[in-house]
Amino acid sequence: MKMKRAFLSVIFVLATVLAGCEPLMVLDPKGPQAERQAHDIMLSIGLMSIIVIVVFALLAFMLIKYRASKQSKDYEPPHIEGNIIVEAICVGIPILIVIFLSIVSVKSNYIVEAKPEGYGDKEPLVVYASSSNWKWHFSYPEENIETVNYLYIPTDRPLEFRLYSYGPITSFWIPQLGGQKYAMSDMITTLHLAADSPGEFMGRNANFSGKGFAENTFEVTAMPQAKFDEWVDEVKETAKPLTEEKFDELLEPGHLGRSTYTGTHLKFLPPPEGHHHGSGNSDEHSEDEHAEHQQSSESHKGSEHHSH
């Protein structure tokens, strides 16, 4: 029983230490996708705790009851082959739990892979987010502006990120708005997010990409649409245009601070989109994604102009 107590006390100490802290980022969602994921996480933690408790309790029971020191010296344990009912329970209950979690999981998959619900017929804001060692470039094609290492987004409107990379595989992640997705050099991936309240969030590359990986972060600021429009206008008035030479300079490996440009690099350096990409129709896009990707390896090769 020493063992049980030691385990439980460690876990409780940890839990109390943590309860006093700020809420954990992933469990403090600020958008519908992150909320769905936090809900799934809490649900599975709850269910899994029950399993952990059952196993711990069974183990404790066996150890208390059947210790050699608790039994007479001449006790001979019986030969037990197994019992079909007991084993059916041991298989049946986990199967039920897995079926339940599978249903939740499949539903959530279709939710996080689609345009977030609850914003009426608002068109999503499309942002091309591309990474290069070790920076993020955000291109706003409709607004025709581009930023480096920071992202301004409107609240209460679906966001559609199209991700790709000038280099190693990276992963675009804003924990409080939703989970991550890879950005790769040979294919565009799409991540659907939305922010419900204004605020500043941490964004980063979550996938190891070499020396500068730890600092490969960006700042996200969510603001109401009106303010966002103001910011776009301001950028258009004050920022310099993004030239091809300038963009090549930006792609050089290293860390850069924030910067802002008018125009995007999409015009002179098109992203690796296949024939099926780039229509701007996000709903179809996500549903057909798996089918598209099979073809995309063939179809996008021509678009890769840049080489290191």
Added chain:
Amino acid sequence: MEFFERFAIPHPSPAIYASMVAIALTMVAIVAGLTYFKKWGYLWREWLTTVDHKRIGIMYLISALLMLFRGGADAIMLRAQLAVPENKLLDAQHYNEIFTTHGIVMILFMAMPFIIALMNFVVPLQIGARDVAFPRLNALSFWLFFMGAMLLNISFVVGGSPDAGWTSYFPLAGTEFSESVGSNYYMIAIQIAGIGTLMTGVNFLTTILRMRAPGMTLMKMPMFTWSVLVTNVIIVFAFPVLTVLLAMGTFDRLFATHFFTTTNGGMDMLWANLFWVWGHPEVYILILPAFGVYSEVISTFARRNLYGYKSMVASMVLISLLSFLVWTHHFFTMGQGALTNSIFSITTMAIAVPTGVKIFNWLLTLWKGKIEITTPMLYSLLFIPLFTIGGVTGVMLGMSAADYQYHNTMFLVAHFHMVIIPGVVFAMLAGLTYWWPKMFGFMLNERIGKWTAWIIGISTLVAFMPMFFSGLDGQARRMYTYSESTGYGPLNMISFIGAVGLAVGFVLIAYNVYYSVRYSPRNISADPWDARSLEWATHSPVPEYNFAIVPQVDSSEAFWDAKKKGHELFKGEYEKIHMPNNSGVPFLMSCIFFVWGFSLVFSMWIPAIAATIGILACMAHRSFEKDHGRYISVEEVEETESKLRGAS
């Protein structure tokens, strides 16, 4: 001079120079010691040329323990660097090299040889065989593994270590983004060791299918042997994928092909897919033999037969099938879309069912038992709760939508350490302690052993539980530093304390070996644990031929039946015993493989071609060699038996 520049470390530090000196001094000490004690002949005759599965097992064991300390030293450095925010102990490049080698060493050069060590030593004994099916191939397996491990280990003093993670994802690991020879080492060292493992797979599959004692049908095999059988089926199916993958990676790096590059039609996703088509079954290659060890240990010390033998076997077979159907869960975030992710999410969570069956069967084995808590049993009892925590978090990770938030974070790191350490490492330590008297004829000290088990068990929790929380708080894995404002500091400090605890535990293991060699009594019986399977029916230490008379088997616990029900194991008279001859060729061939690998790493083509010819020459020699083995005469057997009977 230009020729030698390539061997320089691209990014040196005092620690690396210190290790160079330490390695040089150790080698001088070994050579001097062998010469002074006149042990060169002994080393060559008894170890380097041996084809005896027991000795090969012990050599695997020693290598695994050495690599455990190498990988452990890496781990301590990693945790020390992260213990406080903005630490300056390591820079990014060193941190990247260290976590890369930590992963490779722990999985491929510690866990793998450890399970193969136990497999080698125990399986032929458990099935009543005199050796494995292909003893000389077995020696070649070991030496290839050993040379692969050594090749990777010299990387940090010659030319630079790999630094793209143990998964070595392209294009990061390609020449575009990793110019040093580090990733060449990765491709070639693992290739050499992997070929050895593949041969082990073929060898043990044949051994178990063809060489069981009379009466031992498949469903009367001890559970450890069953687990090894299933494992080797997985090895035979999974390792060829690794071979092909590494060959493609080598071609990309050395010969400028474009399998995985960012340009000219390369596809980085192909690496990730193929890597995990091998990588996920690899996880089960590690865990299934561990499950086998727990089955033996728990049944022995609950003094009861294993509950649900048939469902244990069925669950392992099911796990082995499912292990090939889940690889995509390592990159749910690659953009496959909702349908693909849903399928792999379900297959992933389905693995929890057969695994759960095993946990419940172990618990039910304790039921109505007479539980005696020895060191191996303590590891097994610590395994059940800790592994359950690791396992249920695996189910959580299997929910693909939620995985977008866990992926690449410390939550994942916590999960796989909570699975691999209680699952594999505890099992190996349990197995080591359990079979130690059979290997060496004396027992490890129980008092030190139990202390060690407690320290390692609690430290595992302290080291890895905080990572679940820091992961959910947004700490990505493989970050060499973080700022104070993130608030990750305290959690990482707790992890560091746990890591130190683990280090203390592993030092205690070494101390226990030293202590027991000196003080442990040598007059133990051949069956010190009152165990149930055949390996305990022969002497400790085991004679070369394992069993003087081939045992007769009628249940999965033949030795227990012999002790309790009067079953007669050894019927008949001594006969002359056919044994294989020793051979130096596997060792020599593996040395040539080392030269071959080293030459390829540095693109030195002439020695590489010469070594290739040498390897082919060794194979040709074997094809034309006429070696029919030798016989141990009846008199010799009688003499050995009477001597050993006196000893035990």
